Amino acid sequence: MSSVVTDDLAEIKEEIAAEEAADPTRKKLGWLFWVCASFIVLVALLATFASLLPLPNPDLGNYSSVQNGGPSWSHWLGTDDLYRDILSRLIYGARISLVVGFGGALIGLVLGGIPAMYSAYRRGRVDTVLNTTSYVFLAFPAIVAVIAIVSFWGHALWKITLIIGLFAAPLIYRIVRASTLSYASRDFVLAAKALGASDTRILAREILPNIMPTIVSFGLIAVATIIVLEGSLAFLGLSVEPPTPSWGNMLNEGASLLTGAKGQTNPWLVIFPATAMFLLLFCLNVVADKLRAYFDVTEIKL
Amino acid sequence: MSGRRLLEVEDLNVSFATSRGSLQAVQGVSLTLDQGKTLGIVGESGSGKTVLSRAIMGLLPRASTTQTGSVRYDGTEILNAPNDQLRKLWSTHIAMIFQDPMTSLNPVQRIGNQITEPLRIHLKLSKDEAKETALSLLMQVGIPSPVERYDAYPFQLSGGMRQRVMIAIALACAPRLLMADEPTTGLDVTVQAQILDLLGKLQHDRDMAMVLVTHDLGVVATRTDEIIVMYAGNVVERAPTNVLFKSMAMPYTEALLQSMPRIADPSHTRLKAIEGRPPDLLHPPAGCPFAPRCPYVQSRCWEEKPPLVEAAPGHSYACWYPLTAAERPGPASSSEPSDSSSDGSSSSDGSDGTDGSAPSGRTGQSEPTETVQA
């Protein structure tokens, strides 16, 4: 590639375009990435502005509708056992998944990631203690502890988010620590240090931008995992209380209806929440994976 | 020494499909090898010599490789033959010694098992028979106390011993053709000579044909019957060994020879590296591939690619302006402590009659150019 030093922006752009055309292996995010990212954004928007949409009340049933009816013109996804509109519950239920997912991941990042950066950078006793603690923490099946705590403490949304975030922290700690360590000993960090930069400044300006790709893609995986955790809790009846909808407890209701114990079956109450959950998780995973592949300089091309 | 024609390669072309286009690794190579004889293939990294040896054997991955031409072993065409046909030949007729024994031996398998594996599969020996044969092989390749080493893992052996184990594995089923791909690169200088001597002795004892692939002219000088010099995927010179050293025709061969440091040189003599880089194999140049680096280059060299012509019996080269007797280097020609930027100047001293440089026994030369492995 010829390197021509020029101020002409157009020429530079032309060069880049030519280089991209000549090298088809150059990494792109791909159409799948954008489709999935848009889906996530769509779900987030729907959930946020749900109250502005012309949806029937998700919590109260409309007795003039059919019970456990399938998809129809008045109820696009059908109704559930208590005469409530499934579509509406699905959209409102997205709020729970998204809040717990992103909120929990954020808490985990703050509680786990920030100490990780400091302790990895400074090393010393604090680092050893924290590291061993995280090992012990991770030896536990977190779900058991979460179930226990939530059972006692209460099912409020913020409590659940907090607890899950707390338990996500050790894992995030380990990842961020490993990433920070790999950059902390590099020369450009030493250079900044020699210039008299404070630790915080170094962490924020030198190290953070480099580990950001790892954090973002791992963070999205964490979101997906947390959503699964919340969904499992909800299925077990340990998440938000009825009548508030969440995809997990909708699945729970659907599952209990399946066994026909109540005399009716409603497969739609299983199919739609399951599909919604599947799509959201799938898109999160795709976005996380594509981001990781895009930023991973060391990936081997076969 | 029976003179049966074991290997015949005719106009072999090998190209790889890459994302940036088709890479011409080997272009139009032909050679022959008789039983009991040794052929040396010399070239720098990227010259295509390793690809050539693997293509002859049939070890290249099928998926992205295109091979055309003809490779005949003992009369049978084996180029692009199906794998099950090749497997009948591998190890029992043709065997290969690989370059780096540390990565070429299975790191989690004991060496004894690695030797007995082909014995049990191809020769159908029983477990005990195979072990006996393996122990005797270990002795033949000069490994002391073979019984103790039998159960060792590769990482427990030294580099030289690992290479001997590789030789033992290759010879296990008594092949008739041995391909040795850089068998001594990476070994200590003293060990290199031992390994080469060992190979020579085994070849003689078993009347095998051997192909010795290396970047080091010193290795092939006294141990081969015929030498092929490769550059950028082409054969640029071919001659019986002593002819090559006495009357080399290619400027490239001359440059290779001159880039070798000599023991006789005074200390701190500058190494004469060949300037420039090998050409891009994705877009082979129209003219002679060596043109950008040739000290004797003329305008015709840039425009037309010289064909390989057999100028004297057994001696072929591909050059428009082959070296004259006056231009050829003699034994002490490169001992001038000159600047390494010596392009355009031929180091002639008029003495051409002496045997090329007699670099026998002196091994471990540095590579003429970069050490990126082929």
Next chain:
Amino acid sequence: MARYIAKRLVLLIIIIIFVSVAVFFLVHLLPGNPAITILGPNATPANVAAVNHQLGLNKPLIDQYFIWISHVFQGNLGQSFTTHQSTTTIIAQSFPIDLELIIFSQIIAFAIAFPMAMTSARRPNKLFDQASNGTTFALLALPPFVIAPVLVLLFAVHWHIFPGPASYVPLTQDFWSNIHTMVLPSIVLALGSIVVYFRLLRNDLISTLQEDFITMARSKGLTDRRIMWRHALRPSSISLLASAGVTISSLIAGTFIVELLLQMPGLGYQLISSINQDDYLVVQGITLFVAVAIVLINFIFDFLFTIVDPRIARE
């Protein structure tokens, strides 16, 4: 080699001690008063105080911990306040169900993941590989609580092939019925493992197959199958083993969830109901059991790791 094992053993003991402390304090930080559970909601404060004293709940926490630990060493994990069954009995009865579930599901997972990975690795990025990569990726989005109801809907309700939830039959009672009830839960649990095993093995096999010693093995005239099984698989299994230890934690979590989803009377069920009944001794006992089991399994995997890859033992 022996020194290496001894070092790890010491580490193991330290971790187990830490874990027991963590379990103890976790349980005791939870609100809830077992005395009320025992006596019922109408308990008078005097009675509650008496029971507290009887149970030793008034002593300082440290003392309580040591009392508990000493009991544990004698094999006494306490008993349930409600059913009066000893914890060890509860564990002994419910644990086999989880064990069977784990074993079944892992067998299924290996049986599917291994051949899939080997076929994929032979022709990377070709059709089969792309299909399996895509499928496993999709499986990531199908956690147990999503896939279980769907499978029940299809196989139990719609097609009546397998029994639905709450239909567990113990192995000792009827072999075939037991297998019949185990299929759906095992499949649900296996899915997650399939993804992990497939990915790991495929990636590792692909890089192993590019190594020099594989080319050398080919040149020895060995068949592709032999090369795959004898030469490529072993180094690759090593990384599989390495990560198996890490996944055991989530495997147990998954087992509990599947158990609860499909209403099987395993440890998870016992744990939840004990928590709901403030049966803290049982909760402690079960949690300790699970945590120690996880640590032990990790240790065993480490050990296996050493055997499979002799280079590690050199340290």
